[in-house]
Amino acid sequence: MHRLTDLDAMRAVLSHWQACSEHVALVPTMGNLHVGHLALIKAARQRSDRVVASVFVNPTQFGPDEDFASYPRTLDDDIAALAEAGCDLVWMPSVKTMYPLAERFSIAVPAQLANQLCGEFRPGHFDGVASVVLRLFNQVRPRLAVFGEKDFQQLLVIRRLVADLALDIDIVGWPTQREADGLAMSSRNQYLTPEQRRVAPSLFQTLTQTAEGLAAGNDWKALEGQARDKLEEAGFRPQYLALRCAEDLGDPKPGRPQRLLAAAWLGKARLIDNIGLG
Numbered sequence: 001m002h003r004l005t006d007l008d009a010m011r012a013v014l015s016h017w018q019a020c021s022e023h024v025a026l027v028p029t030m031g032n033l034h035v036g037h038l039a040l041i042k043a044a045r046q047r048s049d050r051v052v053a054s055v056f057v058n059p060t061q062f063g064p065d066e067d068f069a070s071y072p073r074t075l076d077d078d079i080a081a082l083a084e085a086g087c088d089l090v091w092m093p094s095v096k097t098m099y100p101l102a103e104r105f106s107i108a109v110p111a112q113l114a115n116q117l118c119g120e121f122r123p124g125h126f127d128g129v130a131s132v133v134l135r136l137f138n139q140v141r142p143r144l145a146v147f148g149e150k151d152f153q154q155l156l157v158i159r160r161l162v163a164d165l166a167l168d169i170d171i172v173g174w175p176t177q178r179e180a181d182g183l184a185m186s187s188r189n190q191y192l193t194p195e196q197r198r199v200a201p202s203l204f205q206t207l208t209q210t211a212e213g214l215a216a217g218n219d220w221k222a223l224e225g226q227a228r229d230k231l232e233e234a235g236f237r238p239q240y241l242a243l244r245c246a247e248d249l250g251d252p253k254p255g256r257p258q259r260l261l262a263a264a265w266l267g268k269a270r271l272i273d274n275i276g277l278g
C-alpha cells in the first residue's frame with residue numbers, strides 16, 4: 001500500500017493507474033478508523049480497481065469551541081487497518097498541502113441544506129466539509145466515492161455538490177455500522193464514560209420506537225415530545241429530533257422516502273444517528 005503525503009507523488013501513482021485504465025474509488029476519512037470505516041473501504045473495493053483512503057482531520061469543518069485539537073489521531077493504527085482491508089493508497093496531506101494559500105476558496109453550501117439539523121448547531125460545518133471534499137476530489141480524481149449514511153446530512157450535501165458542479169463521480173451511501181447493542185459506530189463514542197456508553201444505545205432505540213409509532217399512525221408532534229422526554233430522562237441533551245424527506249431534508253412529502261434524524265449530547269460526546277422510513 002502506498003502511504004503518501006506529497007501531491008505530485010500521489011499524482012504519479014494515479015497517472016500510472018489511469019494509463020492502465022484502472023478506476024479509482026475514494027473513501028474520505030478523518031482517521032481513527034473503526035469497523036464502520038472499513039466497511040466503506042470494502043464497499044469501495046467491490047466497486048473499483050483501486051481504492052484510495054484519505055486521512056485528514058479537516059480544521060475548516062470544526063467550530064472554534066469544537067474538538068479539533070483533541071480529535072483522536074491514530075495514524076499508525078489507521079495505516080495498518082487500511083493495508084489489512086486491501087486499500088491501495090493512503091493519502092495523508094498536511095494542512096499546507098490541503099490549503100496552500102493563506103486566502104482560500106470555500107464552498108458555500110445552500111442555506112436550506114446547510115443551516116438546518118446539524119448545521120443549525122454547527123455553523124459553517126458543511127461549508128468546511130464541502131470545501132475539503134471538493135479538494136479531495138480534485139486531488140484524487142476518483143470515479144466513485146463512498147460515504148457513510150450515519151452522517152446523512154453530509155451525504156446529501158456531497159450528492160448536491162456533485163450534481164450542482166457536474167462532477168463525474170458516483171456517490172455511494174453506505175449503511176450505518178452498529179455495535180451489537182445498536183449504537184452507531186463513531187470515533188466520538190470514545191468520549192463516553194463506561195456509564196454513558198451503557199446509556200448511549202438509547203438514541204437508536206428511541207429512533208426505532210419513534211419510527212414504529214409513526215408506522216402505527218401516531219401523531220408526529222406527540223412522538224417527538226415523548227422521544228425528547230425519554231432521551232432527557234436517560235441523561236441526553238437533545239439538539240434535534242426531526243422527520244424529513246430523505247431526498248432533500250425538506251418537509252416529508254407524500255409517497256417519498258422519509259428519514260428520522262437526531263443529535264444529542266451525552267456527556268462530552270455529541271452523538272448523531274438516523275434511520276430510514278418507508
Ligand code: PAF
Binds near residue numbers: 058133151
Ligand atoms: O465524515 C468525515 O469523516 C468527514 O466529514 C470527511 C467526509 C472525511 C470530510 O472531512
